[in-house]
Amino acid sequence: FFQSLLQTVFPPELRFASIKFFNRFFSYFSAYCYYDITEIDGVNTNELYNAVQLYLSSSASITGTRLSLTRGLNSSAITFGLSNNDRLVDSYKGVTVEWEHIVTQRQGQTFSWRPLPEEKRGFTLRVRKKNKHLVLDSYLDFVMEKANELRRKNQDRLLYTNSKGGSLDARGSPWESVPFKHPSTFATLAMDPLKKAEIMADLKDFANGESFYQKTGRAWKRGYLLYGPPGTGKSSMIAAMANYLGYDIYDLELTEVNTNSELRKLLMKTSSKSIIVIEDIDCSINITNRNKNDHRGAGAGGNSGGRNNTYDSESTPAASANGGEDSGNTITLSGLLNFTDGLWSCCGSERIFVFTTNHIEKLDPALLRSGRMDMHIHMSYCTFPALKILLKNYLGYDESDVERELPAEVEEIIDAAEMTPADVSEVLIRNRRDKKRAVVELVAALKLRSKRKLKNEDEDEEQEKRALDSDKDGFEHFQENCRGCEEKDDECIDEDKE
Numbered sequence: 001f002f003q004s005l006l007q008t009v010f011p012p013e014l015r016f017a018s019i020k021f022f023n024r025f026f027s028y029f030s031a032y033c034y035y036d037i038t039e040i041d042g043v044n045t046n047e048l049y050n051a052v053q054l055y056l057s058s059s060a061s062i063t064g065t066r067l068s069l070t071r072g073l074n075s076s077a078i079t080f081g082l083s084n085n086d087r088l089v090d091s092y093k094g095v096t097v098e099w100e101h102i103v104t105q106r107q108g109q110t111f112s113w114r115p116l117p118e119e120k121r122g123f124t125l126r127v128r129k130k131n132k133h134l135v136l137d138s139y140l141d142f143v144m145e146k147a148n149e150l151r152r153k154n155q156d157r158l159l160y161t162n163s164k165g166g167s168l169d170a171r172g173s174p175w176e177s178v179p180f181k182h183p184s185t186f187a188t189l190a191m192d193p194l195k196k197a198e199i200m201a202d203l204k205d206f207a208n209g210e211s212f213y214q215k216t217g218r219a220w221k222r223g224y225l226l227y228g229p230p231g232t233g234k235s236s237m238i239a240a241m242a243n244y245l246g247y248d249i250y251d252l253e254l255t256e257v258n259t260n261s262e263l264r265k266l267l268m269k270t271s272s273k274s275i276i277v278i279e280d281i282d283c284s285i286n287i288t289n290r291n292k293n294d295h296r297g298a299g300a301g302g303n304s305g306g307r308n309n310t311y312d313s314e315s316t317p318a319a320s321a322n323g324g325e326d327s328g329n330t331i332t333l334s335g336l337l338n339f340t341d342g343l344w345s346c347c348g349s350e351r352i353f354v355f356t357t358n359h360i361e362k363l364d365p366a367l368l369r370s371g372r373m374d375m376h377i378h379m380s381y382c383t384f385p386a387l388k389i390l391l392k393n394y395l396g397y398d399e400s401d402v403e404r405e406l407p408a409e410v411e412e413i414i415d416a417a418e419m420t421p422a423d424v425s426e427v428l429i430r431n432r433r434d435k436k437r438a439v440v441e442l443v444a445a446l447k448l449r450s451k452r453k454l455k456n457e458d459e460d461e462e463q464e465k466r467a468l469d470s471d472k473d474g475f476e477h478f479q480e481n482c483r484g485c486e487e488k489d490d491e492c493i494d495e496d497k498e
Ligand SMILES: Nc1ncnc2c1ncn2[C@@H]1O[C@H](COP(=O)(O)OP(=O)(O)OP(=O)(O)O)[C@@H](O)[C@H]1O
Pocket: 188, 189, 190, 191, 229, 230, 231, 232, 233, 234, 235, 236, 237, 358, 379, 420, 421, 422, 423, 425
């Protein structure tokens, strides 16, 4: 109304100034403050917008009669949202605020380096001026916190992976996500119960340790290194950790990351309460490739001089000028270490780093030194306690069933058989309809493996013995030769004397 009035009263050249003036005039006398939270802020997605949407969808005081419902692809939860241009009232600490969802058509596509949605969406928050400080100081933080909590509780965990070649998706994120539905839990994980309890306690301490980390001046993060042969449950352990703590997983594919700075950007875009995973770390990066900028250096591990020499030779200016080009990848170990425990690793809190490897002996000692990977977890071949868990999960056997059905010798041969939990579960799944047969087949497999193993060991021992014997023969032969030489030398000396 005022605008049309202004248009009739004021000449065009004065119109803009007069609108500005009236806006100022009204906002001065208005009892309310307005905050706009747009979906896209410049080129970045506004996290607050998503948080508000989620928060309002669950708010108990929803008064709107028209709501929009959404369900993400593969997600099992339905999200309620405010329909276009709808309002709802919320209250916080006795203060009433009003939210309005405003959707307008975007006018003409302006130039942008990524396509913007056709609609311009945003929330407007209206509060009384006297309550302005409450909103700015704590209400919005409360909304963010609540939204994060809701997402973790209601929705499935998310599994993120870095997009191919470092490209960004429509929302400007280098991570692509899918709902994470791995059913592995600590209850289904077959491993030594004591070790399992220790890991669970460690995780819980971490998740509840905000004040501890604050007090001790440490970054709120923790690193786990899982190592062991293929099929011993390393990936299952990561899934169990995520399900136990309710964290999202960022599965970092290092081969898709080209430079250290790209790695840093990826890290910056991860959220807190997440597990950042690098699987098969020995395969994804030439891990001994450190450049000269790494001061926390090789010596930190206090390890073999031979390897340190390697770093020294790589640290020459000529070598670092190559920047690891010889490996075809400019990600360096120092870049990776910065990622996990440099200053940048603290740009968010409550993060867990998990590295997995099948060959711990191939890893750089700098990666293994204490403080870097806080806990080294050995995922071993199937042990007897682990077997009992698998029998319980797959066949429903309890302790007494195991004692009754399983021959006593299993406990003796299982370690020698070196069967992975994956091998064992395969036998059990194959025969899950016939429990007796499952046990018979399992025992047969264990016996066969342990026998083969022992035979191989005997053969190895024999070979070693043979090698030793031949060495001994050689040594005796050598000694005889030497004795011959000495005698000759003596003769020579005598001759010299003469
Ligand atoms: N400790 C375990 N407890 C329960 N199931 C297990 C365990 N280890 C392996 N399995 C079963 O074997 C399959 C393979 O395990 P998983 O992928 O976790 O092994 P991994 O150690 O990550 O192997 P890789 O080194 O090849 O990645 C899983 O589907 C899981 O069901």
